Amino acid sequence: MIKTLRTIVGIGIVSELPPAQDDTLRVREALQQEVLSVLGRALCIRHVDAGSCNACELEIHALNNPIYNIEGLGIRFVASPRHADMLLVTGPVSRHMLTALRRTYDATPDPKLVVAVGDCGCNGGIFGTSYATVGSVSAVLPVDVAVPGCPPSPVRLLQGILTAIRQSVGDRTLKAL
Secondary structure: OHHHHHHHHHHOOOOOOOOOOOHHHOHHHHHHHHHHHHHOOOEEEEEEEOOOOOHHHHHHHHOOOOOOOHHHHOEEEOOOHHHOOEEEEEOOEEOOOHHHHHHHHHHOOOOOEEEEEHHHHHHOOOOOOOOOEEEOHHHOOOOOEEEOOOOOOHHHHHHHHHHHHHHHHHHHHHHHO
């Protein structure tokens, strides 16, 4: 035992140097600053399932997990459309959800953004227009951004949300001029 301790003291601490700092990993801080600089506060999203198969909902729920941590970016989901800045609509709009979707849109304060999620939300998907559905979200509401995919990945969803924010800032700038 004493021999081992002498060897340790003689050699000293042998370890690797810590890795160099990588600025590409600082994406989260940049995104959070962008959301706060654009809105001045957290972005509040109201999710509306207009008749989907729930695959898109699973990907939307993944945005809240520790990997994506959308709340850490200053984006959060709210229960009331009266507190929302954006509507995130999934699925083809079923005839049973038509009135509810319009009421939700009307209850959301201006300026509001609408993001259609998934192939069904963008163009009706495999359901199309039928006796049970009116088709895409754009057939009912003015859509700002469409995020295609069946289902779209959480990264694509986040890109769509940020695209809608950037477009709204550009539109407000143009209206101010």
